[in-house]
Structures are given as structure tokens and as C-alpha cells.
Amino acid sequence: MFERFRKPFTPDYDHAQADLQLRSARDRATAGDWTAALYLLQTTGRDWELRSRRLAVLGIAAGHAPHWVDAWEAAIPGDPTVAILRAEGLTELAGAARGAASARHTSAEQFQEFHRLSALAAAAAQRAVELNPDDPYPWVTRIDAMFADGHQRHDDFRIALDGAVARDPFHFEAHLMAVSFLCQKWYGSHEQMFAAARGPAAAAPAGASVCMLPLLAHFEYALREFGFETRAESLAAKMEYFHRPEVIQEIAWCAGKWRAAGEPRLIARGVTLRHWLALANHLSGQDRAGTRTLLAHIGSYLGSTAAYGYFWMRQAEGFEAVSKWARQ
Known part of the structure; x- marks a missing residue:
């Protein structure tokens, strides 16, 4: 109601x-x-x-x-x-x-x-x-x-x-x-891309924004392999990829290292990285409560978060879908 x-x-x-x-x-x-x-x-x-x-x-x-x-x-x-x-x-x-x-x-x-x-x-x-x-x-x-x-x-x-x-x-x-x-x-x-993401993520100190780059690599991989032209129409196949145990494990590792130095700031890339994590959680079906907290920090700030456009035809449509999932 x-x-x-x-x-x-x-x-x-x-x-x-x-x-x-x-x-x-x-x-x-x-x-x-x-x-x-x-x-x-x-x-x-x-x-x-x-x-x-x-x-x-x-x-x-x-x-x-x-x-x-x-x-x-x-x-x-x-x-x-x-x-x-x-x-x-x-x-x-x-x-x-x-x-x-x-x-x-x-x-x-x-x-x-x-x-x-x-x-x-x-x-x-x-x-x-x-x-x-x-x-x-x-x-x-x-x-x-x-x-x-x-x-x-x-x-x-x-x-x-x-x-x-x-x-x-x-x-x-x-x-x-x-x-x-x-x-x-x-x-x-794909191999070069994941290396470019994982190398700095592994070498960086805790709290560095580059720790989150493997999430982007997974978004890019899913876009290319599971419906590059169809976007939202292939969402189920893309979500199935994010349910793989090794993908879930890497998402958790990235988030843990990014947060290990304390709550990341909102300015600079703080909002964008929260969007990435909220999106990854939604696609993998993980940590709904944690995603609600992320979205509370994000508020209405979308800006341009291109990763949503990898899965929905409009960024705002993806933001809204993730928000609805988190509230369920």
C-alpha cells in the first residue's frame, strides 16, 4: 500500500x-x-x-x-x-x-x-x-x-x-x-582488461578507489559476452554470470579492501563507486541490506553512471531497478 x-x-x-x-x-x-x-x-x-x-x-x-x-x-x-x-x-x-x-x-x-x-x-x-x-x-x-x-x-x-x-x-x-x-x-x-583492473586493485593500499576496478571489468565482460546489442533484453544471462561463485567472491574482496580504511568519502569518485557496488550486489543477488545503506549514502545523485547502461537502455532505469530491489 x-x-x-x-x-x-x-x-x-x-x-x-x-x-x-x-x-x-x-x-x-x-x-x-x-x-x-x-x-x-x-x-x-x-x-x-x-x-x-x-x-x-x-x-x-x-x-x-x-x-x-x-x-x-x-x-x-x-x-x-x-x-x-x-x-x-x-x-x-x-x-x-x-x-x-x-x-x-x-x-x-x-x-x-x-x-x-x-x-x-x-x-x-x-x-x-x-x-x-x-x-x-x-x-x-x-x-x-x-x-x-x-x-x-x-x-x-x-x-x-x-x-x-x-x-x-x-x-x-x-x-x-x-x-x-x-x-x-x-x-x-578480456584478458588485458582484467589484468588492467586487477593489477592496481591488488597492489593499491586499502581504501584506494582502484580497488573497485575489477567490478567494472566484470560489467564490461558481461556486456560483451551476454548481449552487447540487446542490453536489457539479455539481463537474465548477464545476471547468471554475476551469480558465479568466483564473481561473487571478487566483488566481496573489492568492497572489503575499498572499505578497509574507513567509510570512503562521497566526493571525487565516492558516489560512482557506491553505484558500482550497489549494481554488482543487485546483479549477483547479494547483500540487499548493505545495498540499502549504499543507496542511502548515494541519495538521488546519479550523474552519469555508465555501468547502468550496460544492463538497461537508460541509466536512470537501472538506478531505479537496483533501488527497488534493495527496498524489497
């Missing part, structure tokens, strides 16, 4: 998720006060994971509304952070031009624009690398720009990955990019 009176499911799609300081700074910047973004990044310091996430979200805004970055550059010519935002903005536009559909459902015109913008992003990312010698994130942006021609860029990919991890050995975005680049649907294989 009470389900009839439950509030409608209204996810929050803001890419900043729980980082309210980031939301405020981005909104002030796009409204004309670019110094808000500058100050936010200055106060972030050398917290590389948080800085990277904030740069990524600001970069989305830079791609679609670059006027505030233009004003920043006019006020501080040659600012290294502006170079990162330029590269991120072009990468965002390249991804938007291609779209999220599989290759067979992507037009030649979409691919052409994806390649054109990716080439511009690659040049901008290289400039950002040169202007930010200590920061690992421009190297990640450089990898991101390689997705348009990755078959010819494996050597460059390795150089860029090495550049990022030389500055931060367990940099989440760098290793996340490696898992994505080396998955079978892009430029690698």
Missing part, C-alpha cells in the same frame, strides 16, 4: 554528484565568474583524485560553454589549468559527436566528427601535459583523445599511462581509462 504513496523516482543527473562545492564553482564560472573555478582548484591542491574529477566536470562545461575559459585565459595568458580545460572540453565534444551507441549504430558522419574533434583534443592534451609537469591528469586526457584511433596508438597509450602513474601510482582515472581502452569492445581483450 505504501508504495502507492512513495515519491516519484527523480535522479539527479548533475555530473558533480555530491560535490556541492564543485557545483557552485562551475555554476558561478559559467555565469561569468571564472575565478570561482580557479579558487576551487587551488584549494583542491594535490589531492589528485579529487582534482581530476573536478577538472573533468569543469571540462564538460568548458566544452559546451567555453566563454568563461576564454575570459580566464585572457586574464591569465598561458595558465596551465586552462590548457587542461581546453583539452577536456574538446574531448567532451568528441564523445558527444560520436554518441554512446555501438559502432554498427553510429553513422559515418558521427565517426568523421569524432575523429576530427579527437585530433584537436589530442593536440590540446599534449599541450596540457607540457604545461602541467607534475599533474597526472593531462596524461589521462591524452589517453581519452586516443579512442578515435586506438588501433594505431597502443605505444602512445602505454607512454601516456606510464606518464600518469609515474606521478600517482594508483591514480583512479588513469587506471579507469586503461581498463576502458583495453576492453574487448575497444582496443584490447
